[in-house]
Amino acid sequence: MIASLRSLLSLQPAVSFTAYVDKSLSLLKKLSTHGSLMEGAMLHGHLIKMGLSSERYVTIKLLILYLKHRRLRESEHIREAFDGFDLVVHNCFINANMEWGNLNEARRLFDEMLDRNEITWSTMISGLMRWGKVKESLWYFGKNPFPSVVSWTAGITGLVQNGLNFEALDLFRKLLRSCVKPNSMTFTSVFKACIEMGNFRLGMSVSGLAVKAGFQHSVSISNSLITLFLRMGKPSLAKDVFDRMKERDTVTWTAILDMYIDAGDLVGARSIFENMLTRNEVSWSVMISRYIQNGHHEEALMLFSRMVREGTKPSISCLSSVICALSDLKALHTGTNLHAHILKVGMETYVFIGSALIDLYCKCGNTREGQLVFDSIPSKNVVCWNSMISGYSLNGQMVEAEKMFQNAPARDNITWNGIISGYVEIGQFDEVFECVNEMLLSGEVLSKSTFSSLLCACSSTASLEKGRNFHAKAVKLAFMGDVYVGTGLTDMYAKCGDVISSRKVFDRMTDQNDFSWTVIIQGLAENGFAEEAIELFEEMETTSSATPNELMLLSVLFACSHSGMVDKGLTIFYSMETVYGIKPSGRHCTCVVDMLSRSGRLSEAEAFIDSMHVTPESNAWAALLSACTKLGNEKLAEKTAKKLLVLTERNSAAGHVLLSNMYASLGKWTEVLKMRKVMKEKGLKKTGGCSWVEVKSIVYSFYSEDGSNSQLPEISQVLELLRTEMLIVE
Structure with missing residues (x-):
């Protein structure tokens, strides 16, 4: 903008007055939307020096500039400079007060006006709609002596903005019955109402009216049609509209970009993204977040770096997504640099940013820094507390996690799961079961994540009775359709030695992934059903889309080893790289x-x-x-x-x-x-060897040469009695 001011100074008004005035007006318009007040004041001073500031068309532009920057004193000075009432000046003040939310002042200005035009009435209608004053806005609409397309559109658009789509369509119907012809903005608002209501048939009828009215090449109309077809589930029709467009804007490109992304076509989406002439924060964020969701973290980070270099400011959601990607990559150094940038721009107090940073530091093993971030957040919500509790649990710091858990002002399912998963991580399975009981007593319902931790605890302690009880709860909560719950139950039964139940759960699963097949094959192999494990592996290769992984092939080799199928095992081993692409x-x-x-x-x-x-x-x-x-x-x-x-x-x-x-x-x-x-x-x-037995939901462990059990004499007597009985039987 400073460069533009310098180019204005280089012009000689005496030589090219028209060019000088046009350049001045153009600069004033730009400064009203994008420039700083200082630059505006510099230009104002220059115009005073050149004797142009008193010209009415220049003064109006200066008034708009100062109103945009909410400089009331300068604005009042300009209004006082006018000799009496000026309709345009009054309209500018009404519009500014509407934007600021000063509705009473806007009404007062409207009431004191000696004369009004269609802009005056339309400003009142649209301004009141913007602040949710629908009834009052419609009152002004009904009293409007200038029922032009501007005021009709202001009413229709305002109703759509307030979610009154049916009323907006009814007002559009009245417009069609009048002698007023709708414009492209009118049709755009009507399209939005049809889309929001899901009335796609009416939307198609409106598109016919828009074509008949000569707006088939309008960018805004075409954008609305693309959105309509996408919401109808007709991406091919949306693509046809896009291909026919002679002119496209950022909204057009972003809409078609969304189409490719929703279809899961990242290659096509990237091609559209690269062909966009201008990109906004939304288009950048959409591409970055989708790359992260699909596991392409490095590509997402490269795109984010490019976004910043090209001058687009990332939103809170975009930054949160990027920090999550760094957490998954455990890229602490890069994350620390990004944290420094966030501090620099003053976004560290946002809870979603703070929670993501806590997660980053904790996943990288630096809970101390995570705690510092947590302490710096002024208004902590449950997400912040959950991030810190899960962070301590993840790093096995259960004393700190328990302290945070007890001090948490509110607890949800994620809070409980965070502390439960921590106990699972360090092998304190008794604490897992106790914590789950407390969770149920608090009124919280078990989630699928809770079941994963519970089944892991049951598997690790071979607690078959507990596992069966949780199986019943999973059936009651209708979780059996979830592949992860089904896989967890399959693994639990196999680890507890109940291979028949494990196989039943697996066979009843409606969706079986690579992990599910691995668990059942491993369970069969480890429980002595080697031949069945190999048969199931061969069945998987012929009937399923699952892909063998390292653990699955290890289980198959284990089965071959224990069933004496050496040649078959060697064949599988030597085909690991060539057939399955896995290096042994x-x-x-x-x-x-x-x-x-x-x-x-x-x-x-x-x-x-x-x-x-x-x-x-x-x-x-x-x-x-x-x-x-x-x-x-x-x-x-x-x-x-x-x-x-x-x-x-x-x-x-x-x-x-x-x-x-x-x-x-x-x-x-x-x-x-x-x-x-x-x-x-x-x-x-x-x-020393170890064995254990579960009696009335309590697990008793026995180690070789361990005499610490207080009931050892009684146990020894029972064992001796059993030994004697066995000798008698022999």
Whole structure:
């Protein structure tokens, strides 16, 4: 704008007066909408110097400029400069007071006017409609002595803005019966009323009237038609209108962009986006948010960076989406830079921005910074509290999470789920069940997310009775149609050993995804139903669109290993990269070693370990050593044990125990004593076995060589009695 002022100064009024005046008026118009008051004052001073400020058409423009910037003193000085009443000046003051919400002042100005024109009446009608004064606005409409298309349109548009679509259509019907011809703005408002009411048939009739009235090439009419066809579910018709348009604006491009995005065609949407001549904040935000929703976080961030470089200011929702993308990527450094920018522009106090920043810091493990953001939000809502509680829970800081939970002024389902998932994360499953009971007592209903945590707790503790109770609740709440609840139940039953119920739940699922198939195949394999697991995998490949993943293939290899189907297992393993596009991991290779070892193909197992493209896991050597022990292959066992001892020397007794067992099976007790001596010197001890039993919803755990249980004498007596009874039966 300063450059435009300089170009004005370069003009010589004496040489080209008309060009000078036109440039001055153009600058005044721009400054009224986009410029600063300082620039306007500079131009005003220049016009005074050149003797043009007293010209009526210039004075009116200056008045509009000062009214736009709410400079009442300067505006009053200009009005006083007029000799008596001026209709245009009065209209300007009425319009300004309507925009400011000073309705009483606008009415007073209207009442004191010596003369009025159609702009005066239309300003009152549209202004009162804008502030929801519908009845009063219609009173002015009825009294209007100038029933032009402007006042009719003001009434129709105002009714649509106030949600009175039927009344707007009725007023449009009266307009058609009058001698007034509607304009493009009238048709645009009527289209909006039809769309809002869902009356698409009437909308098509209105489109015929618009064409008949000669507005078929109007940009606003075409935009309304595009929106109408999209709401009707006719994207092809919307595309036809778009293709026929000779001129398009930002609204046009944004509407057609929405069409591609709603159809899930990101490639087409991006093509439309790149072809837009001008882009507004809405079009940028739509593209960025959809990329994030589809998991293309990096592309979304690149688009956001470009948006900022091109000078478009992001909205609160856009910034929130970008911060969420950074949270998923755990991009703390970039997130910190964006936080600094948010502080700079003063948007950090918005709760949605603050909540997203809390989530970012907590997901990156920095709960301290998350707490600082939380403390800086002046008006915290439940979303802020939930973000902080979930953040502490995610990082296993349950003391802090519990404190936040207790202090939360309000709790919703997400609040409860945040604390429950935290207990699941750190393995405090008793707390999970207790917290769920409190949640139910508070009147909160279990959500699908709650069920995921509950079923995980039941699976981890093998609490079959609790799992069945929650299954009944899921049926009662009509959650069985949800793929995640169904998958959780399938997993819970399998982990609790009830394979029949697990299979029943899986078979009854209406929608089965990759994870569902993985869970049932893994459940069958781990519970000894190896052949059924392999059959189900083959069924999935032929009848389902599910794609095998790493865990599923690991379960299939495990099943092949335990069913003796070595050749089939090897075929699946060697086709992982070529057929499924999955590079075998160390766990897959260990499974193959176990498979070969179990079948007695020890030399092949050893050769396979030596040819592995990844560093062999200790479990691979342990599997081979275990097989050597069973088959009495002392030479290979000692060779394998040495390699296993190197891997497990510092943190495991597994290799020492296996080798000791092999020596014992061969009767080499001297070697056994040596191994045990080495274990004692290194402080190595085999992890004690553990078993548990659930009685009346309480889980009792028993560890090998653990004498801490207060009821140990009674338990020992019962076990001895059972042992005696078993001997008698024999």
